[in-house]
Structure formats: structure tokens, C-alpha cells
Amino acid sequence: MTKTSFTLQATDGLARTGRIDTPRGTIRTPAFMPVGTAATVKAMMPESVAATGADILLGNTYHLMLRPTAERIDRLGGLHRFMNWDKPILTDSGGFQVMSLADLRKLTEKGVTFKSHIDGSKHELTPERSMDIQRLLGSDIVMCFDECPALPADRDRIAESMRLSMRWAQRSRDAFGDRPGYMLFGIQQGGLEEDLRAESAEALRAIGFDGYAVGGLAVGEGQEAMFGCLEYAPGQLPEDKPRYLMGVGKPDDIVGAVKRGIDMMDCVLPSRSGRTGQAWTRRGQVNIKNARHQDDPRPLDEDCTCPACRNYSRAYLHHVFRAQEMISGMLLTWHNLHYYQELMQGMREAIAAGQFAAFEADFHALRAEGDI
Numbered sequence: 001m002t003k004t005s006f007t008l009q010a011t012d013g014l015a016r017t018g019r020i021d022t023p024r025g026t027i028r029t030p031a032f033m034p035v036g037t038a039a040t041v042k043a044m045m046p047e048s049v050a051a052t053g054a055d056i057l058l059g060n061t062y063h064l065m066l067r068p069t070a071e072r073i074d075r076l077g078g079l080h081r082f083m084n085w086d087k088p089i090l091t092d093s094g095g096f097q098v099m100s101l102a103d104l105r106k107l108t109e110k111g112v113t114f115k116s117h118i119d120g121s122k123h124e125l126t127p128e129r130s131m132d133i134q135r136l137l138g139s140d141i142v143m144c145f146d147e148c149p150a151l152p153a154d155r156d157r158i159a160e161s162m163r164l165s166m167r168w169a170q171r172s173r174d175a176f177g178d179r180p181g182y183m184l185f186g187i188q189q190g191g192l193e194e195d196l197r198a199e200s201a202e203a204l205r206a207i208g209f210d211g212y213a214v215g216g217l218a219v220g221e222g223q224e225a226m227f228g229c230l231e232y233a234p235g236q237l238p239e240d241k242p243r244y245l246m247g248v249g250k251p252d253d254i255v256g257a258v259k260r261g262i263d264m265m266d267c268v269l270p271s272r273s274g275r276t277g278q279a280w281t282r283r284g285q286v287n288i289k290n291a292r293h294q295d296d297p298r299p300l301d302e303d304c305t306c307p308a309c310r311n312y313s314r315a316y317l318h319h320v321f322r323a324q325e326m327i328s329g330m331l332l333t334w335h336n337l338h339y340y341q342e343l344m345q346g347m348r349e350a351i352a353a354g355q356f357a358a359f360e361a362d363f364h365a366l367r368a369e370g371d372i
């Protein structure tokens with residue numbers, strides 16, 4: 001197969017389930033995408049990430065351009081070969097990470113210049129350079145180069161930033177060119193302003209993309225404001241293309257986003273919190289470092305089939321976290337990513353069966369029971 005396609009298979013209310021077909025494999029939607037920032041999902045072997053059920057993972061233009069550089073990865077056969085992951089990879093375009101990580105940033109119409117947070121070296125990112133880096137990496141899904149303003153921000157700042165991102169979206173589209181088998185996603189901006197988001201959606205639709213991201217959220221606005229924006233933002237985007245909500249989120253954020261028409265999400269939370277001893281379960285969150293677990297022979301989650309829950313007790317997990325043993329982050333990261341993928345599979349099945357409302361009710365009822 002040399003082409004890509006998105007097929008909607010069922011809807012239930014605004015929730016949708018479908019598939020994105022690419023030459024490197026199929027992505028079942030709604031999909032959760034683990035984040036592999038520096039060519040690794042931290043504390044996980046690629047085979048383990050695949051075993052959790054992930055169909056796709058994320059990489060970061062910003063991190064990989066600084067170290068080991070996109071040119072080196074290209075010379076070594078591309079990111080898939082480099083990190084031993086042969087399924088699809090989506091890469092973010094770098095602007096968001098520059099604004100959150102780099103030093104001495106300078107933003108102009110052309111792009112951004114900045115100093116590396118690693119060694120202070122000077123760099124420039126533009127829509128054209130971002131497309132070139134993502135091509136060198138071999139990304140299956142390429143993100144437009146955009147600017148994501150930190151919230152809160154006044155309306156004029158949000159409007160100005162969104163319009164810059166739309167000009168950058170056109171330049172990204174022009175620089176990406178015609179690449180059968182690869183997808184380019186536009187990124188909607190506009191903060192929490194419905195009319196600015198509509199303007200952004202129309203600008204992206206006129207340019208034309210293989211998928212559309214809802215950007216500019218999960219930047220401190222809180223769940224209520226995010227859901228308020230998701231009441232209208234997904235519906236402003238083309239119905240026949242994938243809709244990707246960037247940087248989200250906690251399990252209840254994810255269920256609420258799918259309910260409102262989102263098809264793809266990514267977040268560092270399950271892997272990052274796994275390394276700090278925070279387990280996400282169907283009954284809520286468990287801090288395994290809490291002393292109450294030190295004699296508990298039960299698994300994290302009696303109903304979970306991941307290696308951590310099948311083979312280890314809470315007492316053991318508590319011990320290896322207290323002892324700062326490497327296996328601690330491995331086991332809890334595996335559990336969290338497994339749980340996230342189970343949640344996505346449960347939603348895909350519920351939407352296909354027209355039972356999403358019941359799924360959502362059960363999801364919240366289990367968490368309300370407490371006693372975890």
C-alpha cells in the first residue's frame with residue numbers, strides 16, 4: 001500500500017470510531033499515542049509499547065534536531081530503524097517545544113531562533129525547516145509548524161498568534177509537497193475564542209490537510225474550559241478527516257474528548273507519572289509509594305492483565321519504588337500505557353456497539369467507588 005486513508009466506521013452521538021491506514025500500518029481510532037520524545041518511550045522497550053496495544057507513537061522535532069540531529073538519523077536509516085519501531089510515527093513540529101523548553105527565543109514572521117536547552121547552541125526553526133526535519137526523520141504523520149500561545153492571553157494576542165500560525169500552515173503545506181504515503185496535519189489555534197477557532201478552521205480547510213489537530217489546549221486552562229472549547233472546536237473541522245487533540249490527557253479528559261468527537265490524543269502523563277509511582281487504574285489513581293501498600297499482596301488492579309498486575313504485588317511495587325530500583329518505572333509505565341490502551345479499546349468497542357453513554361457511565365461509577 002502506498003496511499004493513506006481515514007475511514008469512519010461508526011458513530012455514537014459525536015463519538016466516532018474508525019481507522020487511519022498508512023503504508024506502515026493501521027491506526028485504530030479513537031487512538032492514544034504514547035510519547036517517545038527522544039526516540040524512546042521512556043522506561044519501555046519498543047516491543048513492550050507494541051504489546052500494550054499502541055498502533056502509533058510520537059517523536060519530537062525539537063529534541064531530535066538538537067540531539068542526535070535529523071541528518072544523523074537520516075544517515076542511519078530514519079527514525080523507525082533508529083528506534084526499532086516499524087509502526088507509524090507522528091512527530092510534532094517543534095514550535096511548541098521551543099516555547100516551553102528553549103532559551104533566548106526570538107519569534108518573527110520567518111520562524112523562531114533559540115538556544116538549545118542542552119548545550120546553548122543557536123538554532124532556527126521555520127515551517128520549511130520543520131518540514132525538512134520531519135521528512136529526514138521519516139515521520140508518517142507530519143505536524144504543521146505552529147505557535148501555541150500560553151494561556152491566559154488577551155484576545156488580540158491569541159488572534160495575532162493564530163493568524164501567524166495560519167500563514168505558517170500554508171508555508172508548511174507548500175514545503176511538505178506531494179508525498180504519497182505520508183500525511184500532513186494542520187493545527188487549529190484560537191485559544192478559547194469560538195470565532196477565532198472558526199476562522200482558524202476555515203483557513204486550514206482552504207489550505208487542505210490529511211488531518212486536523214485541535215492545538216492551543218491543555219496549556220493550563222483546566223478541564224472545564226477545555227471541554228467548553230471542545231463543545232464546538234472539533235465540529236468546526238472537516239468531518240471526514242482525523243481530529244487530533246494535542247497534549248491530552250488524564251483518563252477522564254480522554255473520555256470527555258472522545259465524547260466530543262476527537263479521534264487521536266497524546267500525553268506524557270501515563271509514562272511520566274509511571275516513573276514517579278503514580279498508577280492509573282479503572283478505579284482511579286494509586287500512589288504506590290504510599291506506606292499503606294507495603295504489606296499489600298494484591299496487584300495494582302485485580303482486573304488488569306498487564307505484566308505488573310499479573311506478576312507483582314503492590315508490596316513489591318512499593319518496595320522497588322522506595323529502593324529506587326529501575327524496574328519500578330518500567331513496571332508502572334507498562335501498566336499505565338496498558339491501561340490507557342485498554343480504555344481506548346473499550347471506547348472503540350462501545351462506540352461500534354452504540355453503547356458509549358453506558359461506557360462513560362461505568363467509567364465514572366467505578367472511579368466513584370473509591371477503595372483502591
Ligand SMILES: CCCSCc1cc(N)cc2c(=O)[nH]c(N)nc12
Nearest residue numbers: 058092096148215216217218246247
Ligand atoms: C510530542 C508532543 C505532542 S503534543 C505538543 C502540544 C501540546 C499542546 N497542549 C498544544 C500543542 C500545540 O498547540 N501545538 C503543537 N505543535 N504541539 C502542542
